[in-house]
Amino acid sequence: MPPLQPTDRTGAREPGRRGPRRERAVLALLLAALAWVGYGLAVETLGLRQALAARAAGADPARGVIASWQPGDPGPRRLERFLDVLEYYLPDGARVAVVAPGKPAGEEHFTALWAAYFLPRQRIPPRAGALGPEGTDPPVDYVISWELPVDDPRLVEVLRHPDGGLYRVER
């Protein structure tokens, strides 16, 4: 059996002048694209480095926008510490709404999503307005208020904390 001896990985190259010229043109194109994307990588890496430096200095790289939080940032770490305290009071499987008084609905939504991540044993509707409008029966057992206290006649305060509070729904 004669041996297989291609000149490169895909097969023998036919002789001809058009091939090498075309290959050189494609190579130039690819190297130009690589230089451009490499520049992009340098820009993005620099941006990441600045964010990490800000984080190391105690600043918030997310600039207070909860939608821009990343694990390890000061914002989510503060929320996690707060929820660690509250978890002691929350039974497994409890239905818990998360509210963020004074914040837009979008921010409240993202706070609830992060809270759901930090409290996987509880059932947290990860959306804004989960407590329901005043005067209605809330579809939850507890309410966590982030940063500011909540004033609602349907709720009884369980714990006040510098980062918010925990309330039980009175039925």
Added chain:
Amino acid sequence: MSGLASLWAGPAGGPAATWGLALFLALLGGLAVSAAGGRRPAPEAGGLGARTARFAEGAVPAAAAGLVAFHLLLLGYDLAGVDWRRRTLAAGLAALAAAAALAAWRVRRAARADVPPELEPPADPPGWADGVALLCLGVFAAAASSLRATIPDFVYHWGLKAKRYHLAGGIDWAWLADPLALTEHPDYPSLVPGLYAATAHLRGYFDERALLAWSVVFFALCVLAARRALAAGAGGRAVRRAGLALVAAALATFGVGYEMAGSADWLLALAVLAALPALLAPGHAAEPAAGGDPAAGDLEVGLAAALAAGAKIEGVALAALLVAARLARPGGPAGGPWRGRLRRLPRLALPPALVVGPWLAGNLRHGLFQPDNTGSWDAARIEVVARAVVEALGTAEWYGLPWLLLALPALLAVRRTRAAGAVVALQLAFYLGVYLTAPVDTRLYVLSSFPRLLFQLLPGLLVALVALLAPPAAEVVAPRLKGSQLSGGKAPVSN
């Protein structure tokens, strides 16, 4: 020993655990692929560098097989009511590895001496592009390890699901079906959260760095898959190297800039890249016309399709497209084009079917499909979608690469790249179809998802474009054809 223990307990221990599991799965998958191939392994050609490169490239189908096998093990446990715990997972993995090793040994022993082993041309030895790729991998690994390049969906979806599965010791169907709980994609397949939950069990606790390290593993596999695909479909070593470096740089740039650590989109990008050798190769050993074994290419595409189907809901569509594209390629065992294709169907379609079946059954049983996945056609959305798509194509972190989609017609026009181009084009059409029908805020939907969905397709598109621009000028028809393969094969296609 105490130094080693503190290293393991420290930040480096998480990624080390993930890489350990990934290597074990690749070993397991490699044995399984070897057994399924039913052939003696090829004698390695070339120098040490080329042999090392060939070995590394072989990690792609091996890892795909290992990941799919592990996913099926987790699904099997879920079905049988066996908890996912460290002990049960270790026992399952050991049993799978033993079965794969036994099967591979029996195949090797039974291989007939008169049947030549599968030969492939030598791999490209490592070059400057591999150095660039390693650098890019290192940058992304550092970014992932810092946690500051984490995709928000890791917190809202993948990580949250993984935490629940970790606590529940399996897929938490009751929680998925609870209207008060998860609102983010309860109907998605469970390969990624299952892998994360299992990693947490094997690691001993829920270590985010360990879970995000899977994205680094997938990055490495994407680079190896791109290397393999370029080797199969593009001519000129210098061009292949530049193409590989470009793919690695694009993955790292978007991966760092758009914060892709923890994302499941890596697996879809990997699925496209892993299927490309079989879709692009003009005279690859996997084609019978070149004397190779079509089953090997079919199995590779089938495994890639299974990965896609297990990762995300849109991956099910991608899996179907990959299988169809491979099936549409000329060639097959003797017995006519259609009978030949039907015979190939099990190898191609069985892996994705094994993944899709349990997912579909679970979703239907628990009523998980979301009403806002699709809706009715609304022509008013066309303009909104078009504007938003153009805006998304200009996403800063992509540095203009999405505009390469404009070259899709060229891929479709050339026979050799048509299958790859069709997969990208039809998957794109699938995304647009969803955007045009989903009853949600269309503009927000497109802008928040389309740049990520492009990540699934652009690496493969880059490789296909390199193959288009720098085609292999001539085909090698290996002088080792078996008669039966010759009779069923067509002439090599070169356009």
